[in-house]
Amino acid sequence: ILISVIMTSCNNNKCDKNECAAASDMVAVTQPDVPEGIVKAIECYINGGRHASSELAKPGFAETATMSWYENGRLQSVPIQTLFDGFDSWKPTEASYEIVNCEVAEDVAMVAIDSQFGEAKYTDMFTLVKDGNDWKIVSKVYHTK
Numbered sequence: 001i002l003i004s005v006i007m008t009s010c011n012n013n014k015c016d017k018n019e020c021a022a023a024s025d026m027v028a029v030t031q032p033d034v035p036e037g038i039v040k041a042i043e044c045y046i047n048g049g050r051h052a053s054s055e056l057a058k059p060g061f062a063e064t065a066t067m068s069w070y071e072n073g074r075l076q077s078v079p080i081q082t083l084f085d086g087f088d089s090w091k092p093t094e095a096s097y098e099i100v101n102c103e104v105a106e107d108v109a110m111v112a113i114d115s116q117f118g119e120a121k122y123t124d125m126f127t128l129v130k131d132g133n134d135w136k137i138v139s140k141v142y143h144t145k
Contacts, residue, residue, distance in 0.1 A: 033104075035104060035109075035135065037133070037135035038128055039099075040060070042097065044056060044061070045060050045126075045137065046115065049093070049117045050094070052088065052092045052093070053088070054083075057087055062137065064138070065080035065137055066140070067079075067139070067142070069141060069144075090117075095116065095117045096115070097113045097124075098113060098114050099113050107130035108128065110125070120144065123143045124141075125140070125142070127139040
C-alpha cells in the first residue's frame, strides 16, 4: 500500500502549539483508510522538527514512548525525551514526509514514513495506540538515509 501525503509547510513563525491538532487542514491524504488521528500524531512529530519545538511534538506521543536506531554497531534505545531535547536544540527547518505504509488493527497501528528535515533524510517507523479518541506514538524507530 502506498499512501501519499502532500505537505504544505508553514513558512512563517505564526504556527502555534495547536498546529498539529489542525493537521487535516494541512494535509491531503490520497487514500481514505489512514485514520485522521494517525496523521495528526505524525504531524505533531513533523511540526516539532520543522519548528524546532518539543512543545509541538509532544501531543503526538505517549509519555512513555521510546526511540530506537542502530549506530556504530550498536542498537540504541532511549526515552522519547531525547528526541524532544534534540528538537529544542535545532533551528527551524523545512520538513516533509510521505506515508509509505499504514497498517491498522482496531486500536493499534504501524506506520512507515519517508521524512526529510533540512538536508537529512530518514525512514521512520512508528507504533501507535489509540488512547480514547486520540492516537499516540508509543515507539519510533528510524534509519538515516
